[in-house]
Amino acid sequence: MRHIRAFLLRLGGLFHKERHDRDLAEEIESNLQLHIEDNLRAGMSPEDARREALLKFGGVESAKEAYRDRRGLPLLEALAQDIRYAFRQIVKYPGFAAIIVLTLGLGAGATTAIFSVVNTVLLRPLPYRDPSRLVRVTQRYSLSLGPGFVLGPDYRAWRHENSSFEEIEAFYGPADTSLASKGAATAVRATSVTTRFFSMLGVNPILGRSFTDAEGAEGRNQVVLLSEGIWRTQFGGDPSILGTIIHLNGSAYTVVGVLPGSVRYPEGDVWTPISLDSPMFTAGSRPIVIVNVIGRLKEGITNSKAESDLNVIEHRIDNQWQQWVVQSRDRSAQVIALNAFLVRNVRSLLLILLGVVGFVLLIACANVSNLLLSRATGRGREFAIRAALGAGRIRLIRQSLTESLVLASLGSALGFLGGLWFVGFLKQLIPAGIPSSVRLDPVMFGFAVGIAIFATLVCGLVPALVASRTTVSEDLKSGGPQTGTWGGARLLRNVLVIFEITLSLILLIGAGLLVQTFVRLSDVRLGFDSHNILTAKVFRPMTNGFNTPSQVPFFDQVIDRLKTLPGVVAAGAGTRAPLSSCNGGPISIRDASGEHRLDSVCQNWISPDYFRAVGVPLLSGRFFDANDKSTAPPVVMINQALAHVASGDQDPIGHEVGLGGLKGITWAKIVGVVGDVRNNTLEQEPSPEIYIPYTQALLPLSVTFVVRASLNPLSLPNEVRKAVQAVDKYQASSIQTLDEFITASTEMQRFRMVLLSFFALLAFVLAILGIFGVMSFSVGQRTHEMAVRVAIGAQRSSVIWLVVRQGMSVAAFGLAGGILGALGLTRFLSSFLYDVKPTDIVTFLAAVLLLTGASFVACYLPARRASSVDPVKALRVE
Amino acid sequence: MNKKTDVWQGTLALMVLRTLETIGPLHGYGIARRIEQTSGDALLVNYGTLYPMLLKLEQEGYIASEWGVSDNNRKAKYYRLTRAGQKQLEKAARQWEQTTEIMARFLAPSGRRS
Numbered sequence: 001m002r003h004i005r006a007f008l009l010r011l012g013g014l015f016h017k018e019r020h021d022r023d024l025a026e027e028i029e030s031n032l033q034l035h036i037e038d039n040l041r042a043g044m045s046p047e048d049a050r051r052e053a054l055l056k057f058g059g060v061e062s063a064k065e066a067y068r069d070r071r072g073l074p075l076l077e078a079l080a081q082d083i084r085y086a087f088r089q090i091v092k093y094p095g096f097a098a099i100i101v102l103t104l105g106l107g108a109g110a111t112t113a114i115f116s117v118v119n120t121v122l123l124r125p126l127p128y129r130d131p132s133r134l135v136r137v138t139q140r141y142s143l144s145l146g147p148g149f150v151l152g153p154d155y156r157a158w159r160h161e162n163s164s165f166e167e168i169e170a171f172y173g174p175a176d177t178s179l180a181s182k183g184a185a186t187a188v189r190a191t192s193v194t195t196r197f198f199s200m201l202g203v204n205p206i207l208g209r210s211f212t213d214a215e216g217a218e219g220r221n222q223v224v225l226l227s228e229g230i231w232r233t234q235f236g237g238d239p240s241i242l243g244t245i246i247h248l249n250g251s252a253y254t255v256v257g258v259l260p261g262s263v264r265y266p267e268g269d270v271w272t273p274i275s276l277d278s279p280m281f282t283a284g285s286r287p288i289v290i291v292n293v294i295g296r297l298k299e300g301i302t303n304s305k306a307e308s309d310l311n312v313i314e315h316r317i318d319n320q321w322q323q324w325v326v327q328s329r330d331r332s333a334q335v336i337a338l339n340a341f342l343v344r345n346v347r348s349l350l351l352i353l354l355g356v357v358g359f360v361l362l363i364a365c366a367n368v369s370n371l372l373l374s375r376a377t378g379r380g381r382e383f384a385i386r387a388a389l390g391a392g393r394i395r396l397i398r399q400s401l402t403e404s405l406v407l408a409s410l411g412s413a414l415g416f417l418g419g420l421w422f423v424g425f426l427k428q429l430i431p432a433g434i435p436s437s438v439r440l441d442p443v444m445f446g447f448a449v450g451i452a453i454f455a456t457l458v459c460g461l462v463p464a465l466v467a468s469r470t471t472v473s474e475d476l477k478s479g480g481p482q483t484g485t486w487g488g489a490r491l492l493r494n495v496l497v498i499f500e501i502t503l504s505l506i507l508l509i510g511a512g513l514l515v516q517t518f519v520r521l522s523d524v525r526l527g528f529d530s531h532n533i534l535t536a537k538v539f540r541p542m543t544n545g546f547n548t549p550s551q552v553p554f555f556d557q558v559i560d561r562l563k564t565l566p567g568v569v570a571a572g573a574g575t576r577a578p579l580s581s582c583n584g585g586p587i588s589i590r591d592a593s594g595e596h597r598l599d600s601v602c603q604n605w606i607s608p609d610y611f612r613a614v615g616v617p618l619l620s621g622r623f624f625d626a627n628d629k630s631t632a633p634p635v636v637m638i639n640q641a642l643a644h645v646a647s648g649d650q651d652p653i654g655h656e657v658g659l660g661g662l663k664g665i666t667w668a669k670i671v672g673v674v675g676d677v678r679n680n681t682l683e684q685e686p687s688p689e690i691y692i693p694y695t696q697a698l699l700p701l702s703v704t705f706v707v708r709a710s711l712n713p714l715s716l717p718n719e720v721r722k723a724v725q726a727v728d729k730y731q732a733s734s735i736q737t738l739d740e741f742i743t744a745s746t747e748m749q750r751f752r753m754v755l756l757s758f759f760a761l762l763a764f765v766l767a768i769l770g771i772f773g774v775m776s777f778s779v780g781q782r783t784h785e786m787a788v789r790v791a792i793g794a795q796r797s798s799v800i801w802l803v804v805r806q807g808m809s810v811a812a813f814g815l816a817g818g819i820l821g822a823l824g825l826t827r828f829l830s831s832f833l834y835d836v837k838p839t840d841i842v843t844f845l846a847a848v849l850l851l852t853g854a855s856f857v858a859c860y861l862p863a864r865r866a867s868s869v870d871p872v873k874a875l876r877v878e
Numbered sequence: 879m880n881k882k883t884d885v886w887q888g889t890l891a892l893m894v895l896r897t898l899e900t901i902g903p904l905h906g907y908g909i910a911r912r913i914e915q916t917s918g919d920a921l922l923v924n925y926g927t928l929y930p931m932l933l934k935l936e937q938e939g940y941i942a943s944e945w946g947v948s949d950n951n952r953k954a955k956y957y958r959l960t961r962a963g964q965k966q967l968e969k970a971a972r973q974w975e976q977t978t979e980i981m982a983r984f985l986a987p988s989g990r991r992s
Contacts, residue, residue, distance in 0.1 A: 006937040023955075024929070030954045031907035031925075037950060038911075063926040070930035070937075 010073050017072075024067055028060060078395075082402035089403060096375065097407060099769065100368050104411025104456070106762060107364030108448040109418030114357045115444035116419075117426045118350050121343050127262065129202025130296070135303065136341040137168070137293040137310065139331040151331065152289035154314060156281040158333075161313045164306035168295035169197040174268045175702075176537060176734050180247035181234065185725070187734050188230060190248055191268030194276065198225075198259065200296055207231075208242045208257030211273045218275040224253040225271040228261035248272070250728075265342070266292065283317050294338060303335040310335075349752065352828055356510070356759045359503045361448060363763050365455035366496040367770045368411075372404060372456065373493055374777040401457055408456040412449040419445060493774050494810050500770045501814025502821055504763035505851050509822040511760035512843035513829055514753040516836045521746055527677040527686060528578060528615040530742060532711065535577045536720045536733040537704040552630070552695055554727060555703060559607055561723040562707055565716065569708045572610035573694070576602065577704035578677050579741055582687055588658035589646045590667065595658075601642060602689040603659075605697045611674055613706040619643075621653045621672030628693040634668035635693065642688035643673045657690060668692070705733075752832055764851070767814075772858035775807045779866040787871035800863045807859030808852075815848055822847075890923075890931055892974060895967040898941060898959040905946075905954040906932060932957060940966050 032053055039049035057063070090097040125131045137158075139150050155170050162168060174189035195211040204210070206228060215223050224246065226235070235241050244255045253272065280289040297306055310333035343350075386396060555573050562571035576582065582602035588595055608624040619640060628635050636657050643652045652673060658665045676686035694703070705724070709716055717735045724733050779786075786799050826838040836843070890913075897912045898904060904912070909932075910923040935941045940963035946956040959967070 002938045005939055006934070009937040026953075027906060027929075027955045028925075030952060031905060033952055034905065034907040034948060034954060037952070057925050059926065063924075063929055066926045067929045067933060070933045 007073075010071065011076075020071060021064075021068075024064060028057075028063070032057060078398070079402065082399045083406055085399065086403040086406035090406070093375075096371065097410075100371055100407045101411045101414055103364045103367050103766060103769075104408060104452045105414030105418055107361040108412055108415030108445070108452050109422060110759070110762075111357045111361045111448040112415065112419040112441065112445040113422035113426055114350075114353050115448065116423055116441040118354050119441050119444060121346060121350060126339055126342075131339065132337075133166075133297045133299070134201075134338040135295055135297055135306070135335045136338050137295055137306075138334045138336070138341075140334050149290045150293045150333075152281045152291050153283035154317065154331070155291050155293055156276055157283070157313050157317055158293070158310050159276070161316075162306075162309055164298060164301045164309040165295040166298050167196060167200040168293060169194045169200050170274065170291040170293045171197060171266045172274070172289060172291045174266070177248050177270070178250075179230075179234070179270065180250070181244075186234065188269040189267060190270050190272060191266050192272050192274045193266065194274050197294075198263075198271075200294070203259060203263055205257035206260045207239060208255070210257060215273045216275055216277075218277050221273045221275045222251065222253050223256045223273060224248065225257045225259050226255060227259055227263065227269045227271075230269040231258045283320065295335075297335075303337075306335045307333050348828070348831060353755065355825075355828075356507060356756060359507055360759050360763050360766075361451060363500045363503050363766045363770075365452060366500050367766050367773075368407075368452070369455055369458070370493055370496045370770050371773055374773060376400070397461065401461060404456040404461075405453065408449075408453040411452060411456075415449065415452075416445060490778070493778075497767075497770050497774050497810055498814040498817065500763075500767040501811055501851065501855065502817035504760070504767035505815060505818025505847060506821045506825055507756070507760040507763045508847040508851060509818075509844055510826060510829055511753070511757040512847050513826060513833055513836055513838065513840060514749075514756050516840065516843060517832065517834045518746070518749050518753045520835045521749055524678065526579070526742075527675050530578075530738040532709045533578075533614070533738040534707045534709065534716050534720065534735065535704050535738060535741070536707070536717075536724065536735045537577065538702065538724060538733050551697075555607060555694060557727045558705060558724055559609070561726060562705060562720065565707075565719050565723065567709045567711055567716070569710050570609055570613040571705065571707045572607040572613035573703040573705045574604050574606035574610045574614075574691075575694070575703055576604040577706060578614050578616075578738065580704070582689070587690060588665065589655060590658060591647065591650070591652075591655040598642075598645065598688065600687075602687050603692065604689060605692050605694040605703075607694060610691075610706065613708045614677070615708065616677055617675045619673045619675060620651065621670070623672060624691075624693045628695060630695045632696075634666055634696055635671045636668045637672040637674055637691040638670055639674055639686065639689040639691075640676050641686050642690060645688050659690075659692070668696075749832075749834075764854070767851075768854045768858050771807065771811065771855050772862070775803070775859045776862040779803055779862040783866050783869060786866055787869065790867065791871040796867045799867045800860065803863035803866070804856065804859045807863075808855060811852070811855040811859075815851060818851070819844065819848065889974075890927065891935060892967070892970050894928075894931060894935060894957075895940060895959060895963055895970070898957060899964070899967055903946070903956040903958040905948065905956050907954075909957065935963070939963075 035053040035056065036046075036049045039052055040046065044052065054060075126134065128134060137150060139154070150170070155168075158165075159168050159170075171191055171193040173191035175191075176187055177190035178185045179188045179190075193211075195213055195216040198204075198210050205225065208225075210225065211223065215221050226241070231237060231241065241255050241258070245252050246255060247253070248270065259271070274291070278289075295306075297303075314331065314333065383396060386399075387393075391399075559571050559573055562568060587601045587603075588597050606624070608626065608628070611618065611623055621637070624635065624637065636659075638646070638652060638657070646652060647655060652670050655670050656667045657670060658667050674691070677689075678684070678686055705720070707716065707720060720735060721733055782803075786803075789799055790796065822844065823839060830838045893913050893916075894909055897909050897916070901908075901912060906925070906928060910925065910928055913923050914921055932941070932943070936943055936957075940960060941957045942960050943955050943957050945953060948954045
């Protein structure tokens with residue numbers, strides 16, 4: 001306590017110095033007078049009295065000095081002095097300081113931002129109760145239902161028979177749904193969950209309650225939970241919403257609760273309960289539902305143990321239902337940690353980015369080190385003068401370190417601001433399902449700043465140590481700026497430059513590969529003309545009494561209305577819009593040679609005019625027409641890719657396709673072949689695809705209407721929405737032009753490319769600055785030598801060549817290192833590349849040439865400047 | 879700051895506190911004089927040490943200071959013992975006695991050691 005009190009008082013003693021000094025002077029003076037008076041009383045003469053008193057007192061100034069040291073905190077005062085001096089240096093050399101601060105700021109800011117995202121997405125546990133035991137259960141299909149899905153009946157059997165899970169819950173969706181309340185319809189994402197889904201995660205409603213077990217029964221499940229977002233935007237955050245009836249796709253639901261905004265998984269705006277006693281969860285019934293499954297493993301159960309447990313149950317189902325769509329060998333269960341599942345798409349991208357910013361931070365540190373080294377070497381004389389004036393070695397080092405620290409702190413402050421902005425930008429990287437918000441991580445920021453400060457300090461320390469060791473008289477005698485040069489500094493600088501060039505070449509090559517990918521993706525042949533096409537997706541839930549016979553009139557009526565809209569050239573509908581994801585399944589092909597099975601073929605139920613609306617060319621045979629009714633003989637069309645796979649060079653028209661359905665396999669005749677169309681991921685080659693008239697569909701469908709207009713369909717969306725609602729007023733449609741869709745689907749590639757290019761550019765600029773700085777400095781130091789060379793008859797060009805050759809030989813080491821490094825590292829990019837190899841020779845060459853050219857300029861400019869100095873002047877300076 | 883000074887400062891602090899306890903409020907010169915007299919002029923109090931010591935004790939709250947007027951009408955800064963100072967003095971004195979007693983035993987002629 002006493003020490004703290006004393007410390008605070010001393011801290012206070014740093015201020016009001018003048019008043020305290022006056023106070024002390026008065027006290028000393030009064031004490032001296034007291035002493036003199038005593039002496040006088042003792043009988044001394046006035047002069048003796050005064051002399052004796054002063055003698056006895058000792059040095060007045062040294063007493064004051066000792067007093068001042070006690071009054072304030074001398075260390076702190078010296079620090080303040082050093083900091084003031086550092087700022088004076090900054091003002092004196094603003095360019096130098098700006099480069100260092102910017103470099104450190106960029107390095108620290110970018111690194112922290114990426115670290116923060118990585119931390120949130122990859123490292124931090126999910127914000128659920130005991131997240132380490134939460135797993136995602138999927139089935140490994142030999143057919144492509146898409147990732148992560150589980151057949152509904154399998155799930156119900158697992159739920160009742162498993163011995164590995166404490167809880168195992170499911171959801172499906174989100175599905176675009178129209179929410180109608182008080183007459184207005186909006187499109188929302190509806191997700192269906194089993195009743196205990198949220199309690200398993202440990203998520204509690206902020207209003208009302210979650211589902212009860214009873215609400216998982218058919219007929220009792222017309223209840224709904226709202227998301228906080230929808231509750232606030234659509235219902236004004238009204239707490240009396242509980243018990244209100246809202247309409248989802250025309251059916252009435254009672255609102256029972258509101259979930260907190262932190263619920264991001266499963267995605268959705270509204271949640272309804274799944275009723276497991278629905279026939280869709282019964283093996284052997286048609287149709288069945290497909291669900292996503294999440295479970296909480298029992299304590300001590302491993303993923304593989306749980307997998308084998310679930311697989312046993314699937315075998316049992318197979319034995320019971322011989323006719324089951326997929327045999328259990330084709331759908332074995334797979335259990336992975338929920339966290340790993342959620343980040344699977346961004347994991348490698350994030351790790352690559354982490355590596356990249358790590359490189360940038362290292363380059364930044366190397367550069368700052370280089371600059372500080374160069375400058376400190378040039379300040380040998382300044383250090384010598386300080387030493388001559390009595391500065392101790394420790395004091396010199398401390399001052400030098402303080403200067404570095406001030407620069408590092410300014411850089412960190414800048415980095416913090418930059419990092420805040422950058423984290424906002426990087427939010428796009430976070431997968432939708434990750435239920436946590438990203439903010440700049442203070443620990444990570446401390447880490448990045450720590451590295452930067454460490455680099456700065458080390459590089460501030462080296463010259464300070466060297467300079468403080470030099471003998472004062474020698475340095476002052478030789479007087480030139482080259483004094484205090486330390487032999488190792490030159491080597492160290494060269495190594496740093498090599499290091500920078502190596503790293504920046506790797507980044508340049510990586511960025512080059514991504515740019516190539518993007519360019520190639522941008523002119524992928526889509527298979528049709530995407531301009532002036534508008535798509536409107538509507539959703540009809542499978543469960544809501546929307547059956548096969550009633551859907552066809554709905555589609556037909558809407559298409560008829562769409563065709564009459566002004567500017568519309570053609571209109572059609574299909575379950576799969578062009579460029580959207582593909583729902584595939586196994587089919588069989590029967591031709592003269594016999595029957596063979598294809599595992600994964602996209603299936604698309606379409607209206608007769610679908611191809612005319614999309615603009616896909618007919619290659620042979622015929623399109624569907626009005627005669628292909630549900631009662632007519634089943635027909636299909638196939639795309640070129642399927643024709644190639646199924647029939648080779650033969651004409652496939654007239655062959656038959658076997659499709660699984662309610663009553664076993666239906667055989668349909670191939671009547672036409674059309675051109676290929678790309679899927680949602682543009683980089684994928686078109687997949688084999690089969691087209692079926694929707695009139696002959698056996699299952700309820702949700703479709704996307706496709707409208708081709710003669711002009712840019714800007715005014716159309718409203719008309720289309722009206723046309724749909726004129727037929728069914730509860731139908732919300734999500735409308736998009738195909739061009740928008742294409743932009744959106746290349747968004748991620750663009751984002752990656754921009755991000756990596758930005759870092760590569762940054763690294764490139766930093767590295768070139770590094771070479772330039774080192775060359776300028778070393779040339780500056782050799783002005784004298786060059787002047788002598790020129791004076792005794794050397795050609796200027798040969799002098800320049802000499803310098804450039806030395807600089808370039810350093811660069812060459814870096815380039816070689818960079819090529820090797822890139823050869824080793826670019827393969828990590830391969831999953832992001834389209835139509836370009838990770839070791840693409842053109843990209844490598846281009847990057848090497850670019851860096852070589854820039855290095856050459858960075859060497860040539862200082863060399864020319866130095867050689868153009870008049871030798872007489874250069875020599876006279878000495 | 880080496881060890882010797884530390885010891886000296888420690889004892890000086892004790893002497894200052896003790897002086898103020900005996901005499902009451904006193905100025906720096908008086909304190910120095912009194913210590914020198916009490917030591918039988920064996921000690922010489924350096925003002926370069928005394929002023930910082932007074933400041934330290936004041937910062938620690940053991941003594942307080944105010945400007946006053948001396949017997950012969952001269953303005954001087956007077957120091958007085960605070961309650962905390964009183965306690966500290968007792969504590970330090972006890973410690974010091976203990977130390978001297980122990981030291982005395984060590985330094986006593988060897989015959990008296992048991």
